[in-house]
Amino acid sequence: MTQANSPVKVNSKEVAQELLDQYDTFLFDCDGVLWLGSHLLPHINETLEMLQSHGKKLYFVTNNSTKSRTAYTKKFASFGISVTEDQIFTSGYASALYVRDTLKLTPGKDKVWIFGEAGISEELKLMGIESLGCNDPRLDEPxxxxxxxxxKDGLDPDVKCVIAGLDTKINYHRLAVTLQYLQxxxxxxxxxxxxxxxxxxxxILPGAGSMIECVAFSAGRKPAACGKPNPNMLNAIVTAKKIDRSKCCMVGDRLNTDMRFGIEGKLGGTLLVLTGIETEEKALDSTGDHPLPKYYADKLGDLYELSK
Amino acid sequence: MTQANSPVKVNSKEVAQELLDQYDTFLFDCDGVLWLGSHLLPHINETLEMLQSHGKKLYFVTNNSTKSRTAYTKKFASFGISVTEDQIFTSGYASALYVRDTLKLTPGKDKVWIFGEAGISEELKLMGIESLGCNDPRLDEPxxxxxxxxxKDGLDPDVKCVIAGLDTKINYHRLAVTLQYLQxxxxxxxxxxxxxxxxxxxxILPGAGSMIECVAFSAGRKPAACGKPNPNMLNAIVTAKKIDRSKCCMVGDRLNTDMRFGIEGKLGGTLLVLTGIETEEKALDSTGDHPLPKYYADKLGDLYELSK
Structure with missing residues (x-):
């Protein structure tokens, strides 16, 4: 056993086996862990197949809100990975759940203004909640x-909530109307x-948080954040999938979202992979304001390569 | 005399006269004080003419960086107000001065990346400093x-500074490239x-600060801010125009920028007008985190109307 707070590197068959033996459920972040944009990382398919062959349950938990869960299954399929919609949790889906279950918006009556992409509106639509804004082409006009x-005809009085997320079609029109609702x-x-x-x-490109900061600052308001590391997202997954937290491992590439999500969510394990945003130096730095993972690896595919 | 920290309302001939007698120089914010967008506020021309006829010196100090000082003289002229370029100080001009005089960029060699509008690039050009970004139409492309x-050919190594300001052409292309330079x-x-x-x-529309917050948050950096209430801007004006601070009054519509600018800059007077962003309630609220003005008025034109 290693001492607390000292992350163990997965760099031998023994450590890989120790990790596999402890957990029956794995939660994966996607971008930076499985792929980078449209580029699949090495030995991802083999690693996921190996885990499934050992009877592990796999779920995919992403803060990418631009795609719906349905669209995500297609992205997995394009890499030759077979995943069903109910294995996927996006921050867009988490936001839609929050709007329905916590804010108690009434489907068919209350509406949502979206500063963000179709991954939010599609999930709301499945719940019967109408949305405005989002990728409406009239917002592309100056x-x-x-x-x-x-x-020009005033704001829609049925809008009871603004959801903000990554929007690569960000422009002044979208920002200005979003601010009117937030006022x-x-x-x-x-x-x-x-x-x-x-x-x-x-x-490194601008993420959801930087755009949300823009609208939050202009409105002088702070939003309720739904994605990782917010515990609501983990609670929803644990409840829906009847997960034993002590036997669950969160795999991700970010200390402040993925690792925090697993640690504060009291999951048995956390595995940081270095194929995304973090470095080995940062993974081992106990002086930062981030939590440290239980394990770390150069890449997720090492689990497969070391277990062969 | 009224007690300290209790703003006096300019609502009688006597108070208006008291105010006029104390100061020989007036600094005016523009938007929200003289006009709202393209709509001139009541009795502005008459008030400015009255002040000039009493020998007062008038300067215009705006945080609007979208227009250069030259372009601003045209805006004044369109309202029938005759103002020369050397009476105008914009935050774009203040930023260009900061880049040249404080950061000591070398004209003809060092370059600036601009997330903002032509009011910045035109001032830099007058100083012989080349800029990139800004309103380059190639940034309008997705x-x-x-x-x-x-x-695609890498960043320009001659870029030594990013200036960020209000950019109504904000889009993901501009944000992404700006972030690359800030990294x-x-x-x-x-x-x-x-x-x-x-x-x-x-x-109420999104301002420069909200957009700057977006790029600052993605870069994990804080900028040096040049416009009001930064004292550098006031120091530059006081020095250039040989102003006696005790006989100078700042007129504006914002407590946290205009009034703070005058008070922290130790000007003799401050006058808040309620034609812009603030309310009478807020102007009198001594429990907020904003400084209180010495005087306030429903509108600037009251100085003229009460003095007739």
């Missing part, structure tokens, strides 16, 4: 305060997730 | 990490101003 179709004190404010950046093709 | 002309530790980070919002046609 903003004119007098003629914007979202303002209504009775309109709730929900954020998909707070990641400031995400990795893509060797670069 | 962002593609592999083909962006600003990334370079030796590239300085300057913000035109920190106003979270600004008023326009009865609505």
């Amino acid at each position: 903003f004119d305060i007098s003629s914007s179709p979202f303002l 209504q004190p009775d309109v709730k404010f929900v954020a998909t997730n707070i990641d400031s950046t995400y990795p893509n093709k060797g670069r | 962002f593609d990490i592999s083909s962006s002309p600003f990334l 370079q530790p030796d590239v300085k980070f300057v913000a035109t101003n920190i106003d979270s919002t600004y008023p326009n046609k009865g609505r």
Whole structure:
């Protein structure tokens, strides 16, 4: 046994086996763990197949809100990985659950204004909740305060909540109308997730958190954040899938979201992989303000390579 | 005399006269004080003419960085107000001064990446400093990490500073490239101003501060802010115009920028007008975290109307 707070590197068959033996359920972050953008990382399929052949249950927990769970199954399929919708939890889905179950919006009556992408609106639609904004092409037009179709007849009084997330179609029109709704004190404010950046093709790009910060600052409000590391997301998964937390391991590439999610959620294990945003130095740095994982590995595929 | 910290309302001929007698120089914020967007407020021309006829010196100090000082003189002229360029100080100009005089960038060699509008690039150009980004139409194209002309051949190593300000052409392409420059530790980070919002046609719209917050959060950095209430801007004006601070009054519509600018800059007077962002209730609220003005008025034109 190693001492507490000293992460163990998965770099031998013995450590890999020790890790596999302890857990019957694995929760995976996707981007930075399984793939980087459209590039699959090495030996991912083999690792997931090995885990399934050992009877492990696999769930995929992503803060990417741009795609719905249905769209995500297609992304997995494009990499030759067979995953069903009920194995996937996105921050867009978590936000929709929060709006329905915690904020108690009434389907068929109350509406949501979305600053974000289709991964949010599609999940709301499945729950019967109508949304406005999002990828509406009229928002692609330059903003004119007098003629914007979202303002000229006033705000929609049925909008009871704003959900904000990553929106690569961010523009002034979307920001300005979102702010008008957030200025209504009775309109709730929900954020998909707070990641400031995400990795893509060797670069670090602006994430949901940075855009949400923009609308939050202009409105002088703080949102309820639904994605990792918020415990509501883990509670929903644990309840829906009847997971024994002590036998569950969270696998991710971020200390402040994925590892925090697993540790504060009192999961038995956490595994940090270094294929995404973090470095080995940071993974071992006990002086930072981030929690340390139980295990770390250069890449997820090492579990397969070391177990062969 | 009224007690300290209790703002006096300019609502009689006597108070108006008392105010006029004390100061020989007036600094005016523009938007929310002289006009709202393209709508001139009542009796502005008459008030400015009256002040000039009494020998007062007038300067215009705006956190609007979208227009250069030259462009601002045209805006004044469109309202029938005759103002010369050397009476105008914008936050874009203040940022350019900061880059040249404090950061000591070398004109003709060092470059600036701009997330913002032409009011910044035009001021830099007058100083012989080349800028990139800004309103370059190639940034209007959708962002593609592999083909962006600003990334595919690498970043420009001559860029030594990022200036960020209000950009109504904000999009993911601009945000993503700005972040790449901010990830370079030796590239300085300057913000035109920190106003979270600004008023326009009865609505509150997202301001420079909210957009700067977006890039600052993704980069994990804090900028040096140049506009009001930063004392550097006031110091530059006081020095250039040889102003006696005790005989100078700042007129504005915001407690946290304009009034703070005047009070922390130890000007003799401050006058808050209620035609912009603040309410009478807030102007009198001594429990808030904002400084209180010496005087306040429903509108600037009251100085003229009460003095007739």
